[in-house]
Amino acid sequence: MQIEQASEMGACPGVKRAFAIAEKAARERGRVHTLGPLVHNRQAVAHLSHLGIDTIEKLQNTHCQTIIIPAHGAPPEIWEEMKKRGLEIIDATCPIVRDAQKKAHELSQDGFQIVIFGNSGHPEVRGLLGQAGNQAQATQDAQNIILEQQKLGILSQTTQNQNDFNQFVDNLTRRFLASLKEMRVINTICDATSKRQEAAIKLSPKVDLILVIGGPDSANTHRLAEICAKTGVITHLIETATDIMPEWFKPHTRIGITAGTSTPDQTINEVIQTLQKL
Numbered sequence: 001m002q003i004e005q006a007s008e009m010g011a012c013p014g015v016k017r018a019f020a021i022a023e024k025a026a027r028e029r030g031r032v033h034t035l036g037p038l039v040h041n042r043q044a045v046a047h048l049s050h051l052g053i054d055t056i057e058k059l060q061n062t063h064c065q066t067i068i069i070p071a072h073g074a075p076p077e078i079w080e081e082m083k084k085r086g087l088e089i090i091d092a093t094c095p096i097v098r099d100a101q102k103k104a105h106e107l108s109q110d111g112f113q114i115v116i117f118g119n120s121g122h123p124e125v126r127g128l129l130g131q132a133g134n135q136a137q138a139t140q141d142a143q144n145i146i147l148e149q150q151k152l153g154i155l156s157q158t159t160q161n162q163n164d165f166n167q168f169v170d171n172l173t174r175r176f177l178a179s180l181k182e183m184r185v186i187n188t189i190c191d192a193t194s195k196r197q198e199a200a201i202k203l204s205p206k207v208d209l210i211l212v213i214g215g216p217d218s219a220n221t222h223r224l225a226e227i228c229a230k231t232g233v234i235t236h237l238i239e240t241a242t243d244i245m246p247e248w249f250k251p252h253t254r255i256g257i258t259a260g261t262s263t264p265d266q267t268i269n270e271v272i273q274t275l276q277k278l
């Protein structure tokens, strides 16, 4: 079996930074808490718990003193709530997410109707919506947009696929540009995400099968798997080495590997070691 890894894969700078901030906080304070998982990966969250970093889902009914904001950020109302409760807040929001929040806020201040290309239920998108004002809308289907103002601002969840965002913008441009006074598109897709997607596309034709390693809740891992599958290569999304089925590999000898931005190096190494033993 020949194993080939994507040239860019696994933990991104924003995730590594969030880990470093949380680990330092736990070393200095003992036990600390993150509001929602620091990253969408169960192995990473379990590892953090051993280091004294636990996850809470809500601020209500907790007695924690220190809260860490995860890499994907938090909406303004959560910040307000934490301040009201007198909690110590440690901000591990990725600078790229923070920049996208700032852009959403500026568009809102400039009177734009704001559309965010993304999954409205994702914590990062909830944070962007919070900055974008009451009339902002998040969707991945351009047909859902009804034009209400003469100024339209469009930006993206940082982990979306660039081609999908291009098509989304193209659709809105064709439908609405003639009725608009101004249209502003801000490309907030993160470079680390794009590079991982491009590397997966380059890897696909060189292998018979690709394993995409990452958590089932990780949006960018799912997107990597979708992108690989679209190239026509057999694609399996796995969380850990225990998900590997030996029968997948019988007719296939060239195996490609990629991983989401929240997947720990250890999980990737365990998958490679398991493949080498097969």
Ligand code: SF4
Pocket: 012, 013, 014, 015, 071, 072, 094, 095, 096, 097, 158, 159, 190, 191, 192, 193, 261
């Ligand atoms: S994927 Fe990009 S935006 Fe998200 S945490 Fe990583 S570096 Fe930051």
